[in-house]
Amino acid sequence: MRVAVISDVHANRVALDAVLADMPDVDGMVCAGDVVxxxxxxxxxxxxxxxxxxxxxxxxxxxxxxxxxxxxxxxxAAAGVEYARERLDEEAMEWLSELPTERTEFGGRVKLVHGHPADPDRYTYPDEFAPELLEDEDVLVLGHTHVQGHRTFDGGIVMNPGSVGQPRDGDHRAAYAILDLDEMTVEERRVDYDVDAVVDAVEEAGLPERIGTRLYDGQ
Structure with missing residues (x-):
């Protein structure tokens, strides 16, 4: 079974479209949070x-x-929050409000959290990945840091697919990963997208200019 893993889309439709177009055939998809x-x-x-x-x-x-x-x-970040609240309809807001902070999928084999299993707001970078983070699941998926990486241990895999919409690991390309639950492997993938189009849209929306321009540097 192959699963597409995404995180931290951050309302970047151009990057999300590029990831979806690049994505190979998979049996499922999961997201580790921060859609907006x-x-x-x-x-x-x-x-x-x-x-x-x-x-x-x-x-x-x-x-x-x-x-x-x-x-x-x-x-x-505050400007992005205000902008989203002004543009999401009632159904979208309800969907966001009902998202859990943790969930397991694929028969309990994959656990999703945003930051850390014990604290959804805690940054957990790839160099901090450790077997102690795993519990009963085979794969723990984290987001939040916008830094792509994974480590394989005897007890399973800890991974962050990176950020679709705002990478912060020095690579401007949109990030995601393909998890193979049969082989227990992770393929980290990067996709070019039209950053200029995002920069222009940020300016047109009246959002802070730096939201767009920092995408050039993957920061």
Whole structure:
């Protein structure tokens, strides 16, 4: 069984479309949170994941939009939250608000969280991946850091597919991964997309310019 794993779309429809176009045939797809925030297509990205019925957990930006709070967010993140709240309809807001902070899929073999199993807001970078993070699942999927990576242990795999919509590992390309549950392997993938189009859309939406321009550097 092959599973597409995505995370941190952050309302970047251009990057999401590129990932979906690049994606090989898979048996399922999961998302480790933060569908919305920052970029100017929150409604379109929520609609796409809902249409595909992608099992998704709640990220911190998803929670902020659903709850109407951007506490401790910087100005760029807060602007993205406000923008999303103004553009999501009632059904989309309800979908966000009902996302769980943790879920298991594929017969309990894959666990999804956003930041850390014990704290959804805790950044857990690939160099911190350890077998102790695993419980009964074969694969633990994390997001939040926007840094792609995975480690394989005797007890299973800990992985972060990277960010679709706002990579922060120095590579501007959209990130995702293909998990093979039969072979217990992870293929990390990167996809070029039209960053210029996102920069232009950010400006047109009146969002902070840096939301777009930092995409050039993958930061």
């Amino acid at each position: 925030g920052y970029n100017p297509w929150p409604a379109e990205c929520v609609a796409e994941l809902r249409r595909r019925e992608v099992p998704t957990v709640m990220g911190n930006h998803d929670r902020a939009v659903a709850a109407g709070s951007s506490f401790r967010f910087n100005s760029m």
